[in-house]
Amino acid sequence: RVSAGALTAGDLEALRRWTFPYQESDALKLAVMGEREMFIVGRRYGLRLQELFNNSSVWDFKVTSTNTDRAEGSAWAFLRGCFGPANEPKFHLQRGVEDSKIWWPRNCPRYQTEINSNPATLRERSKFQFHPAFRRTRKRVSIRLGLSRLLTLRHLPIVLPERCFNSEKKKGTEVGYCFVTSDAILQPREWRDVQRKAELTAMYDMCRFEVAHQPFNFDNRPWCAAFTKEDLLRMRSWDHWAKGTIEQKHRRKRPTMAEPVSEAS
Incomplete structure (x- = not known):
């Protein structure tokens, strides 16, 4: 009311x-606004680096993307902005590349x-x-x-030794783990019972x-x-x-x- x-x-x-x-099937797709933004980013690169692009052929550039529709769509939009939509048949795009720099969290233990x-x-x-x-x-x-x-x-898991009663030994250091919600601090045994949205x-x-x-x-x-x-x-x-x-x-x-x-x- x-x-x-x-x-x-x-x-x-x-x-x-x-x-x-x-x-749910839209989760890995590129949004319309995302495509527009990548096109604009590509166009800016093309304008600011004219010496590089004007002295090179589209065939000289190889672009890679991870194995998702949104990543591939972002790459195509960037290339269209950089070289112009008329050159799209000449674009060299390789999908499915697991770049260690892009996925650095996965590659750093x-x-x-x-x-x-x-x-x-x-x-x-x-x-x-x-x-x-x-x-x-x-x-x-x-x-x-x-x-x-x-x-x-x-819900927010965090280490607060001064307010947690259960503790365990990890690498010689005693650490108390608890679960912090918006209203209370729960002990580990209570974590699975927390179902608030x-x-x-x-x-x-x-x-x-x-x-x-x-x-x-x-x-x-x-x-x-x-x-x-x-x-x-x-x-x-x-x-x-x-x-x-x-x-x-x-x-x-x-x-x-x-x-x-x-x-x-």
Whole structure:
């Protein structure tokens, strides 16, 4: 009901009429806006590196992509922007290449053990999640929707030795592992019993995907109506810590993984 929250009648009607526009089979496909963006990126490369491209033939360039439709579609769009659609029959594109630089997390055991599989890398997001400012955002969005309870968040595993009672020995260090939800800290034995849905996270994801897929369609963003600009900025900051800090990632990775970073800089 309109009177139960802060959404307008139009916002509520848009949410009632909303249906998920994609099928599971669309997961690996390239979005229309993604294709347009890759075309523009290719065109910019072509304009900024005219000396390179004007003195070379299309046949001199070999482009590879991973084995997904969206990766292949991105490569084709980039080439069309770079060389022009008329040269498409000449493009040399090889699909199914597992590039170690593209898939560097899979090729770095140290990253897998110390970052990706280590709950300690999520410590900063846990601090942000329990910060009073973020709690206010969570409460404000819940009130805007007319709810008498708080929206749930994605569950967050983390290492908090001072607040966990169960511990184990790992490499000579005693570490207590527990599971941090949006409301409580649970012991390992309780992890499997936690089945709450990540409502606030799902709403934020839908809002940003709607903006990314249709950036110029301002009337078709029903999920964004639940957030203020300040709320969206805080949700973006919270999501930033999904896999730990950038500093942690770069400090712990192998030298081979630093190549793309040094080359880009």
